[in-house]
Amino acid sequence: MTVTLKPVDAVLVGFGWTGAIMGQQLCDEGLSVVALERGPWRDTAADFATGFAQDELRYMWRHHLFQNVSYDTLTIRNNTSQQALPMRHLGSFLLGTGVGSGGVHWNGQIWRFLPSDFLTKSHNQQRYGRNAVTDYDLTVQDWGVTYDELEPHYDTFDKLCGTSGKAGNLRGQIQPGGNPFEGPRSNEYPTPAMAQTYAPTLFGQAAASLGRHPFPHPTGNLSQPYVNPLGAQLGECTYCGFCEKFGCGNYSKASPQTTVLPYLMAKPNFTLKTECEVLKVELTADRKRATGVTYVDSAGQEYFQPAEMVILSAYILQNVRLLLLSGIGEPYDPSTGKGQVGRNYAYQTMSSVNVFFDDKILNPFIGAGALATVIDDFNGDNFDHSGLGFIGGAYVAGMVTGGRPIEMIYTPQGTPAWGLEWKHAAARNYLRSFSISVHGSCMSHRGNYLDLDPTYRDTFGRPMLRMTFDFTDNEHKMSDYLTDRAAEVAKAMNPREIKLNRRTGSWSVVPYQTTHNTGGAIMGDNPGNSVVNKYLQVWGVPNVFSMGAGAFPQNAGYNPTGTVAALTYHAAAAIKSQYLKAPGALVQA
């Protein structure tokens, strides 16, 4: 028996970064907003206070803050010739759940995409010819939104987080010490860059000796205490080395909890309901408008929450699945190329180079989620790709996120994975090694997509999401080229030895790579090439908005959160300035 609740102006499905930002924006306009989060309430003191936050076994290996895949998972395969099977253990990506979700256990790496990243198709086609964007069955396209349109919203997110960093391009003027390749920023970072420890410093010196342009990684692990425009306070990072996969006990990592919730939770027109899983977006008979959502609480009671607007603010895999389950848009068919929902699923192409010294003690346990010196010389289209046979690139970072005792012990090439020899190698190298990260882009491809699994169902009887994904030759060529560039910097540091961890073969769901899944509900300039318009509004169902990295038509060589947040603010601005005055399509099809 479904209970119908009192109607609200907007319902938020999922309550991580995009839900928190959209909730704040809409509540400030006086709208009544209900957020439905499938996971539990989480706050610093109860869930990850100092004293127990730094517990690698509990949080990293036993997945304390992540989605429990014995309740909900998805099926995985590399291509359509395979039978997809459920992912029964988290591996390649670590799905979030609960209030704040991935925003709690991220590293705090706050990037902007390059201006040319938003023009992947037209820019590369113009510079390298048509084949550059169609070889390997690539299906890349332009975003329908430009860097200049998003810049004020990137800036707003920086001010929300108090991002620590050094500008490299301030209103068109290249700044010493920053990233000279970045798009023009309207303002310097709100707080100065973090102090760099020994390993990132060595990396920066080596990179500069090769003529590269090193700069400090922009970070949401704050270099100094900060009060954001909502009055929320963040502390100074203590470099404890437990960032990604962990909550921050010191209030020094930007998260919904530290930046938005203190302000938003006090709003009388905001309601948060936790442990409430949305089953479906309900539509009118003509399917041109959502009437609200159906959800089920932890006791199993089903509710219908009527709403004037439905904001899908869950993780991309949930947003795409809800669109498919609700019959919104046409599912993508890779054999015909027709349909948009699920199309252009993409990921991130990660590789690394380990560096081992004899004569340098690096103390890797002094770390932070985004503590790194970075070069961006080989990202996006910052370099000439002529004759290289790929598009895209990566940032290369001498990064010390921590020296966690189980996850982060690097041993040289040829060391056995266990036993006495491993122990000796671990003891010898722990303090004297670190990893250079190669954070590569991932272009979209005709065969990579998301749809509903025909076989496997979740505990509510709904089809699971099915992921069909593999790296293409474009990604392998890009990754190999970039790993070689990282190795050059590694060698310039004069270490005893290095170890290259290339990205080879098919994508595997087993080893952890990164939780940067993108696409499936992509944005574009017309309903024939996308699910949502530039304001993340679903084509044809104008009161449904789909947030998050699902909107990326392909993924750039950066961490996605900054762009996810900027797109959310951009959507919120259009809702506030246009949609509320005339609720309907913000872009004419």
Added chain:
Amino acid sequence: MGRFAPPLLGLAAAASLGLATWAADQGPALPSLPAHPLGAVTPAGLLAEIIPDGAQNAEQLRRGQALTIAGDCMSCHIRDGGQPFAGGLGLNTPFGVIYSANITPDANTGIGAWTNEQFYRAMHEGVGAHGENLYPAFPYPWFSRASRADDEAIFAYLKTLPAVKYVPPANHLPFPLNIRFMVKGWNLLFFRPHDVQADAGQSAEWNHGAEIVSGLGHCGGCHTPLNFFGAAKSDQALQGGDVDNWVAPNLTANARTGLGAWSVDDISEYLRTGRNARASAGGSMAEVVSYSTSLMSDQDRRAIAVYLKSQTASPDRAPGTPDPGAMRRGGAIYSDACASCHLENGVGQPRFFPPLGHDAMLQQADPTGLEHLILAGGRVGPTATRPSPLIMPSFAWKLTDDEVADVSTFIRNSWGNQAAPVDASKVRTLRRRLGLQATHYTANSGDQG
């Protein structure tokens, strides 16, 4: 008269204008937004609602609202999860648990059927609507200093708030204290109702501060020590008291344990935001800031600060010398458990994680507040300008009584602090009183299977 309607944006009107042009080419219009009313209001939001000019007796209601804020009525008259002013909060007094009353305008369970005279007698004489004596946990010894006009303004304001039907639980008081008649004897001994007399030798600001501090603000209710009968020791006004297993620190000019080192601006900032460069408001003071001082006017806060700064320093007692073993052990515990926020040298992160050096709260003669904070943790009162509810986690599960005592002794005698060593047996007693003997896990302590 119902609750004042919150100021709604003029979006509905704007929407209908926009729709006229939009509808022509797009078919049926969606409803305009916002289409649905706002939800429940927060306690601080309720107190901060603007009384519109058009309201009948707006002037009196605004005065009543300001006085209700100054009197911090909300802190006691709301229970965890309850409605504003519906009462039911259990106050742990040395004599037993006394539950606060429902002071919403509900006719049967609140004060909706009271007259002005009845309300005045409660405030001024500590007598309830039926002539029964109220327990002095209701601070009528301070409220009696409010004028009749002020009481009428408060009453008028309270009557505009949402009525809540709720009967608080019965008090848990042992015989003979459960006989209200006993309070008459107490009143005879300790209660001196009177109106505030302005001190012509002091500034208007000082007199205004005195009116708040020793009147409705009832600061002495916690910050003045109590005698055996629970009455304020008037000769030790504002020299520090204890309340519900917390210590309300000395507010006199004592440089070590009082406000001697604080400026008027320090005090004003603390009252406005719940934090300043020296300290953060925790324990019961967190609520005083959230529901009272942060909502006051700048003039009120400044007047309080000016008045408090004029208090003669309490006599200082020479603290004992700590045992070097306790200092050494405590220092090691500090590095492990405390330094990640308060930093190794105790400088903290001002306005965020309080600095610990030269700290008045830490040097109070009675270390109960510090022990309570370490055992149970604490929360800085969120305010409109600083909404982050910064929390110090509980260490009851992690530190033994001896360790709490050692680290407390260390903190009380480092970075310029000097205070008597802490006794582990006192920590044990407090731990029992707080119900923290057994290891407490958070809801999330277990690992996923």
